[in-house]
Amino acid sequence: MSGFPAEEAFERPRDFTGRYSRRARGVGRHPIKLRRRWTLGVAVFAAVALPAFAEPNGLGGGWDRFSIADAGTQEPSVLPMPFEQSGASFPGSAFYYLDTDAAPLRIGEGIRSDADDTVSGPTLGAGPTARALDVLGRIDNSGVDRSRALQCLTAAIYYEAASEPDAGQRAVAQVVLNRVAHPAYPKSVCGVVYEGSERPTGCQFSFTCDGALARRPQAMFWDRAENVARQALSGYVYAPVGLATHYHTVQVSPYWAPSLNYLGTIGAHRFYSMRGAAGAPATFRYAYFGGEPMAAPHRRDDSSGAAAAAAALDPLAVQRAFGLTAEPAVAKEAPAAQAAPTMVPVYSSQVEDRGGDSLYRAKNLPGSQGIKAEYANSGRWIANPGN
Numbered sequence: 001m002s003g004f005p006a007e008e009a010f011e012r013p014r015d016f017t018g019r020y021s022r023r024a025r026g027v028g029r030h031p032i033k034l035r036r037r038w039t040l041g042v043a044v045f046a047a048v049a050l051p052a053f054a055e056p057n058g059l060g061g062g063w064d065r066f067s068i069a070d071a072g073t074q075e076p077s078v079l080p081m082p083f084e085q086s087g088a089s090f091p092g093s094a095f096y097y098l099d100t101d102a103a104p105l106r107i108g109e110g111i112r113s114d115a116d117d118t119v120s121g122p123t124l125g126a127g128p129t130a131r132a133l134d135v136l137g138r139i140d141n142s143g144v145d146r147s148r149a150l151q152c153l154t155a156a157i158y159y160e161a162a163s164e165p166d167a168g169q170r171a172v173a174q175v176v177l178n179r180v181a182h183p184a185y186p187k188s189v190c191g192v193v194y195e196g197s198e199r200p201t202g203c204q205f206s207f208t209c210d211g212a213l214a215r216r217p218q219a220m221f222w223d224r225a226e227n228v229a230r231q232a233l234s235g236y237v238y239a240p241v242g243l244a245t246h247y248h249t250v251q252v253s254p255y256w257a258p259s260l261n262y263l264g265t266i267g268a269h270r271f272y273s274m275r276g277a278a279g280a281p282a283t284f285r286y287a288y289f290g291g292e293p294m295a296a297p298h299r300r301d302d303s304s305g306a307a308a309a310a311a312a313l314d315p316l317a318v319q320r321a322f323g324l325t326a327e328p329a330v331a332k333e334a335p336a337a338q339a340a341p342t343m344v345p346v347y348s349s350q351v352e353d354r355g356g357d358s359l360y361r362a363k364n365l366p367g368s369q370g371i372k373a374e375y376a377n378s379g380r381w382i383a384n385p386g387n
Contacts, residue, residue, distance in 0.1 A: 124240050124241070124242075124263050124264025124265075124266075124271070127242045127263070127273070128242055128243055128281040129239040129242050129243070130174060130177065130181070130239075130243055130284070130286065131181075131237065131284075131286040132236070132237055132286065133177050133180065133233075133235065133286045133287075133288055134233075134234060134235040134288070135149050135189065135233040135234075135288050136149075136150070136230065136233045136234050137234060137235065138288055138290065140290065144292065145188075145290040145291070145292045146233075148189075148292035148293075149188070149189040149190065149233055149292050150226065150229055150233060151190075151295040152189050152190040152194070152292070152295045153173060153176055153189050153193070153229040153233060154222065154225050154226045155193065155207070155213075155295070156173070156193045156205055156207075157169050157172050157173055157225040157228055157229055158221060158222055158225040159207035159212050159213070159217075160172050160205060160206075160207060161225075161267070161269070162221050162225065164266075164267040164268060164269070165267050166228070167238075167266050167267065168266050168267030168268065168269060169224075169225060169228045170228055170232065170236075170238040171238055171240065171241045171244070171266045171267075171269065171271060172269070173228055173229060173232040173238070174232065174237070174238040174241050174244070175241065175244050175245060175246070175271070176189065176192055176193060176232075177189075177232060177233075178241075178243055178244060178245050178284065179245055180192050181284040181285055181286045181287075182245060182278075182283065182284055183283065183285065184278070184318045184321070184322075185245075187288075187289060187291070188290070188291055188292045188293060189233075190293050190294070190295050191292075191293055192204070193205055193208065194293075194295075194296070194297050195313065196208075196209070196309075196310050196313060197209050197297035197298045198297075198298035198299060198300055198301040198306055199300070199301065199302065199306055199307070199310050200300075201310075202306070202307070202309075202313070203297075204313060208297050209297065213297065240264070240266065241263060241271050242263060242273060243273045243279055243281065243284060244263055244271040244272060245272070245273060245274055245279070245315075246260060246271070246272040246273075246274075246315055247269045247270060247271045247272065248270055249268055249269055249270075250265065250270060251268075256314070257272065259315070260272035260273065260274055260275060260315060261274070272315075274315060274318060274319055274322075275319055275324055276319055276322055276323060276324030277322040277323050277324065278318050278319045278321070278322035278324060279319075283322070345357065
């Protein structure tokens with residue numbers, strides 16, 4: 001056996017082990033399939049793409065789609081759109097052109113109110129007008145007066161006329177500035193706006209003492225009122241209200257209304273100027289000296305001195321202080337016409353025997369003794385609202 005020991009005599013080494021790697025069925029064939037698929041995909045892409053790249057551009061230039069980024073090649077001209085060509089316009093083509101120079105609206109601009117925007121009145125805009133009062137243009141190194149005046153006038157416009165049209169807001173601002181120029185009122189914007197706010201019934205502008213300041217203003221409407229206030233404090237004069245120093249809403253009828261000059265109605269407010277020397281143009285001094293107080297209501301004061309100061313702000317008292325002694329007479333009620341004599345009906349003798357006219361008189365209607373005293377005059381016309 002060529003010197004080898006017999007098979008049964010062969011002894012396997014003890015450290016010999018056989019390791020065989022087992023491969024899952026079909027795993028060895030996957031790379032071949034992937035290569036075939038990639039080859040087929042590339043061939044299909046080449047068959048589709050190459051004719052497209054080799055196709056002429058169709059413009060008669062003779063160049064193909066591979067001539068990319070050629071600086072010497074002139075770019076083809078872009079034909080204008082049909083509505084841009086002369087004689088090729090059509091109805092509505094103007095809407096394709098946009099005005100890019102128009103500035104976008106700022107916050108608060110473009111807001112319109114549902115209130116009446118008409119300006120009407122017997123002497124509205126016909127009498128003397130106010131002069132410019134440039135508050136923001138005054139030299140104020142610290143800027144305190146400017147910021148306080150702007151805040152106070154903005155608050156007056158917002159709380160008094162936030163829902164008013166532009167004309168109504170400008171009219172309110174002009175009334176405030178007219179009072180600044182009048183010697184009977186404070187010489188500052190905040191002083192005029194918050195005058196009388198120390199008393200619950202003595203404030204000149206109701207929002208300063210009726211709790212309206214507790215409501216947080218809406219930013220959009222506040223910015224709108226601030227724009228109007230900034231224009232007024234920069235010298236803008238709203239001429240239609242003239243020298244008006246008072247106004248009230250159309251829902252109320254204050255006692256002083258018949259004693260002042262009614263100028264007209266703007267939006268929901270009726271505007272008045274004072275009579276006599278108190279409302280004369282020479283009385284107003286449109287000069288601003290600064291010294292704005294805090295832009296806040298005054299501390300409550302129910303003393304007799306505060307009551308006397310509030311009484312002095314009465315428009316009738318102001319007119320008397322400037323020499324107006326004859327107050328206009330309040331129209332009295334016309335005397336009631338004498339009732340025509342009632343005709344006595346004629347009844348037959350049988351009806352007369354049973355009682356005559358008394359048979360037809362109402363006797364069982366409920367009496368008026370059950371009506372409360374505060375409602376006894378309900379429905380009666382009040383000739384003088386102050387009574």
